[in-house]
Amino acid sequence: MKQSLSVxxxxxxxxxxxxxxxxxxxxxxxxxxxxxxxxxxxxxxGERTAFAQAAQKELDDLKVTxxxxxxxxxxxxxxxxxxxxxxxxxxxxxxxxxxxxLAELKTATVDSWDQVxxxxxxxxxxxxxxxxxxxxxxx
Numbered sequence: 797m798k799q800s801l802s803v804x805x806x807x808x809x810x811x812x813x814x815x816x817x818x819x820x821x822x823x824x825x826x827x828x829x830x831x832x833x834x835x836x837x838x839x840x841x842g843e844r845t846a847f848a849q850a851a852q853k854e855l856d857d858l859k860v861t862x863x864x865x866x867x868x869x870x871x872x873x874x875x876x877x878x879x880x881x882x883x884x885x886x887x888x889x890x891x892x893x894x895x896x897x898l899a900e901l902k903t904a905t906v907d908s909w910d911q912v913x914x915x916x917x918x919x920x921x922x923x924x925x926x927x928x929x930x931x932x933x934x935x
Contacts, residue, residue, distance in 0.1 A: 844909065848902050851916065855894055858927060862887045865930055883930050890923040 862884065869880035897916040904912040 844904075847913070848898065851898055851901070851920065854920070855891070855898060858923060859891060861927055862891060865927075865934065868934060880930075880934060883926075883933070887923070887926050887930060890919070890926050894919045894923045 865880070865887065866884045869877055869884050872880055894916070897912070897919045901909075901912050901916045
């Protein structure tokens with residue numbers, strides 16, 4: 797009984813120490829936000845980064861899907877292999893274009909963000925449409 801009381805006291809002491817440590821840390825400074833140039837409201841940097849990360853994940857997923865399509869094309873008969881191989885090449889080209897536009901998006905200035913985002917979105921939608929088309933045609 798005495799041993800369990802001393803263990804509980806030790807646990808309680810450690811918990812109090814951890815709670816007290818939070819009060820010792822100095823507060824984190826807030827980052828200065830630069831004003832939007834030319835009077836336009838710009839997307840926050842966090843939103844831009846989140847968009848780019850989500851887009852990168854979707855492109856990575858589509859890259860895996862296209863690799864699966866390529867393997868399916870290679871395993872097909874001669875005629876089907878040729879037809880699917882051409883479709884896969886087009887998808888790979890569209891993927892390359894979307895990846896290039898994503899790279900531009902990641903380095904876009906505040907002023908060019910909307911234009912570059914729209915360009916990426918068109919490229920990405922074209923790629924997704926191609927993937928869906930391949931799924932339907934390859935059945």
